[in-house]
Amino acid sequence: MELTLSESCLLGALIFCFVIQLYFILFVHLKLALVKVENIPASAPKPISVIICARNEAENLKQYLPYVLHQEYPDFEVIVVNDRSWDKTREVLEGFSAEYRHLKVVTVAEGEKFIAGKKFAVTMGIKASANEWLVFTDADCQPATEHWLRGMQQPENENTEIVLGYSPYFGKRGLLNSLIRFETFFTAVNYLSFALKGMPYMGVGRNMAYKKSLFFKKKGFAAHMHIPSGDDDLFVNAHANRNNTEIRIHPDTHVWSAPNTTFGAYLKQKKRHFGAGKLYKPAHKFILSAQIIIQFLFYTVFVAALCFKPANYIAGGIFILSLIIRSFIYPRLLKRLNYPGLRWWFPILDILLFIFLVFNGILSIFVKKVKWK
Structure with a gap:
């Protein structure tokens, strides 16, 4: 030949x-x-603060917030930051607050003095938190089980400052949904695999955790406050390393989320992510x-x-x-x-x-x- x-x-x-x-x-x-999936810890010795940012999320909060509030964990608080919502978010949160003592609501009012964007809302939630270990998710997210927080709690290794979780999307019929889920899968395979390899480069805000002290030691989002996205992946990219980062992929620690239903909304979401990626380490x-x-x-x-x-x-x-x-x-x-x-x-x-x-x-x-x- x-x-x-x-x-x-x-x-x-x-x-x-x-x-x-x-x-x-x-x-x-x-x-x-090939990595062995660790079992969910039987004990939960340290308190946790869960932080959720909500902007016009009244319907999602009604549907998904109870799954977070009903976690089987001995000592945790849930902080929901109402970020300048104009729908019924405030009324929904007032109703939940009357029923659940471990729910704390932080309100970001509309005004020129406030820096618009999710990073400011996340910062307000962190400042309001009472505990060192912070677990993050979104208003449209549903923990797979009541053991989610047990799986995402602070590891025994005190050197671990960041835990990266996994957040799949609900499955529906149609090519767009399949593509969104497959893209989410490939993204997760990449960042979780590289974290195992000792080079963590991103996480997703729908399911991740880190120390409050790390946030303030690194001056929060100051280095990239001007970027609309990146409250999750840019923070991890800047501060995660082979010694301070672990992953969690046990099925009980997954957090399910509702995917976009239109191609335009999906493109808008990916555009935000692409903009943040430009600030990754070389x-x-x-x-x-x-x-x-x-x-x-x-x-x-x-x-x-x-x-x-x-x-x-x-x-x-x-x-x-x-x-x-x-x-x-x-x-x-x-x-x-x-x-x-x-x-x-x-x-x-x-x-x-x-x-x-x-x-x-x-x-x-x-x-x-x-x-x-």
Whole structure:
């Protein structure tokens, strides 16, 4: 079998991309597939403060706040920050406050003196908290079980200052919902796996925890207060390291959330996340960018190689081998992270997610302004 120079270059590029793919699959993501899931602690010796920021979340608070208030934990408070809401949020919280003594409501009033945005609301919630260990979630989130706080409590290791949890989305019918859940899955696999590898780079505010003292020692969100998003991932990116960060993936510690139901709302959400990612540490930005670029090159070079014979046979073999390896690992992770139904659609969703990420990256270049609700 003789290959032209062009065919040799294409196949060389394809093999290079495949090898880099293998690194992320076998030396990063496989760690999450193989790690032993720790049991929920039987004891809960230290108090916890749960912080939730709410802006026009009356209906979500009615539906989901009871799941947080009814946690099976001996000593915890729930702080809900009403951030300049104009719906029935205040009335809903007043009703809950009359029934639950461990609920504390903090109100951010509308006014020029206040800095708009979720970070200010989070800061107000932290200042109002009575305990050292802070657990964060959102108004539209539902803990999987009443043992959520036991799983997210402060670890025995006092050096641990940050705990990264996992928050899947509720499943519904439709391609958009499947894509949102698959993107959430891949994001979680990435940040949880890299945390296991000793390079934590982000967390999600729907389910994470850290020490109050760490927040004030690092001056809170001062370094990126001007960015609308990033109250979760930018804080973790700046202050998490291999020695002070742990993950929690036990099913009882998952926090479920309601996904966007329109493509426009989903794009708006991802635009906020993309803006925060620009402030990641250089090493993190390089690795995350390399993942997308390598995936883009892999598909592009593969399609180009199909146009040449006999290079197309070799390219097809490499592509099938890549698919087989990924199909052994990612469906297992989909089951571990509570998305077992998506494993049958893995190859299709993998390609669709890649197309979406490229589209979102291009769109973010032209759409600059974003805000929190």
